[in-house]
Amino acid sequence: MELSKASAISSATQVGIALGDRSYPILIGPSLLQSSSSWQGLPKATQALIVSNTTVAPLYADALKSALQSLYAQVHVLALPDGEQYKTWETLNLIFDALLSHQCDRKTVLFALGGGVVGDMTGFAAASYMRGVPFVQVPTTLLAQVDSSVGGKTAINHPLGKNMVGAFYQPHRVVCDLSTLKTLPERELSAGLAEIIKYGPIADMDFLAWIEANLSALLQRDPLALSFAVKRSCEIKAHVVGQDERESGVRAILNFGHTFGHAIEAGMGYGAWLHGEAVGCGMVMACELSHRLGLVDAAFVKGLKQVIQTAGLPVVSPILSKEDNAGRYLELMQVDKKTEGGELRFVLIDGPGRAAVRSVDTTLVRQVVDACCA
Numbered sequence: 001m002e003l004s005k006a007s008a009i010s011s012a013t014q015v016g017i018a019l020g021d022r023s024y025p026i027l028i029g030p031s032l033l034q035s036s037s038s039w040q041g042l043p044k045a046t047q048a049l050i051v052s053n054t055t056v057a058p059l060y061a062d063a064l065k066s067a068l069q070s071l072y073a074q075v076h077v078l079a080l081p082d083g084e085q086y087k088t089w090e091t092l093n094l095i096f097d098a099l100l101s102h103q104c105d106r107k108t109v110l111f112a113l114g115g116g117v118v119g120d121m122t123g124f125a126a127a128s129y130m131r132g133v134p135f136v137q138v139p140t141t142l143l144a145q146v147d148s149s150v151g152g153k154t155a156i157n158h159p160l161g162k163n164m165v166g167a168f169y170q171p172h173r174v175v176c177d178l179s180t181l182k183t184l185p186e187r188e189l190s191a192g193l194a195e196i197i198k199y200g201p202i203a204d205m206d207f208l209a210w211i212e213a214n215l216s217a218l219l220q221r222d223p224l225a226l227s228f229a230v231k232r233s234c235e236i237k238a239h240v241v242g243q244d245e246r247e248s249g250v251r252a253i254l255n256f257g258h259t260f261g262h263a264i265e266a267g268m269g270y271g272a273w274l275h276g277e278a279v280g281c282g283m284v285m286a287c288e289l290s291h292r293l294g295l296v297d298a299a300f301v302k303g304l305k306q307v308i309q310t311a312g313l314p315v316v317s318p319i320l321s322k323e324d325n326a327g328r329y330l331e332l333m334q335v336d337k338k339t340e341g342g343e344l345r346f347v348l349i350d351g352p353g354r355a356a357v358r359s360v361d362t363t364l365v366r367q368v369v370d371a372c373c374a
């Protein structure tokens with residue numbers, strides 16, 4: 001895949017996600033917030049609620065509100081506190097408070113304007129308000145554009161585990177306005193690259209090679225490089241989710257690096273490490289585990305680690321306990337959603353471009369934690 005292919009992409013491009021009567025388009029392009037065509041054909045209603053946060057709302061809520069005012073008689077804006085540590089019941093309740101205080105009916109359309117935290121919480125609110133109202137994902141982080149806004153996973157965190165309370169609930173549309181990425185902090189851009197890199201080893205080694213060759217363009221926010229990376233990531237995710245919407249099988253491969261990563265996020269305290277940073281380190285650990293099981297060679301691990309590091313992400317995992325670090329990782333990983341009957345299961349690289357979910361002996365997991373931690 002050459003970058004020149006990306007230049008063929010017109011100002012807006014579309015990826016479809018095929019889920020029967022829950023199918024929807026993912027629109028990708030610059031300045032989509034302001035474009036009326038981004039919003040045509042959405043469910044009709046009297047009211048709409050834009051759910052955002054205190055960082056994103058001042059930047060983009062006015063533009064979205066203006067665009068929506070021709071479609072809905074009342075467009076409300078709610079700015080939630082910003083941060084992973086606010087992905088909680090209490091914050092979720094602020095959405096219900098707003099919906100009820102505005103007397104929003106069951107046709108009200110919710111718009112999630114922000115990163116994955118806003119998207120996951122708004123989706124969960126939409127799934128449960130009056131037993132389900134329509135919602136639209138308007139992701140403004142790279143991570144949300146390539147992953148969290150697509151596929152209908154919605155959730156909040158529990159102190160004992162990440163994303164442990166939630167629902168599968170598909171949006172009516174995903175609108176990825178690439179222009180919003182201009183204001184994204186560098187650290188968040190790198191976090192998004194982690195989820196883009198993820199798609200290579202699990203599904204598409206050509207894409208991984210393209211990412212390697214275009215990492216500096218991506219880090220410089222080259223519009224064509226970003227457009228291609230978002231589109232290809234959404235295509236891969238849409239293909240996987242289209243086969244297994246509710247993760248009874250293949251969808252689990254999208255969690256490559258997440259078992260270790262979620263342990264890092266919870267163990268360090270939500271918000272201390274960005275989700276993408278934890279996933280970056282988690283991928284190094286899961287790849288090392290795959291290597292120790294004889295599934296990939298050392299050169300593969302080294303290569304993936306190099307791409308992750310060049311993307312500006314940490315590759316050395318943090319110590320979560322001075323007493324028994326590996327034990328602490330194992331304890332935190334027990335609450336992973338892939339765990340079955342107390343048996344830990346990991347997404348492993350089963351040869352370049354292929355992933356599989358397997359149970360792994362805890363002795364080996366301990367060795368990998370010891371090898372990968374600072």
Ligand code: NAD
Nearest residue numbers: 055082115116117118140141143144148153180183184275
């Ligand atoms: P985030 O939502 O916390 O956003 C990162 C930061 O960037 C926040 O401070 C936010 O206010 C700010 N921000 C957002 N857009 C901006 C912009 N355009 N300009 C300036 N600042 C901006 O983090 P995230 O990385 O987007 O998402 C992480 C979350 O997504 C985690 O909670 C993770 O569990 C979840 N997630 C969900 C799925 C899923 O399938 N549902 C997949 C992956 C991750």
Ligand code: GLY
Nearest residue numbers: 151153251254255
């Ligand atoms: N981010 C993993 C999934 O959507 O399944």
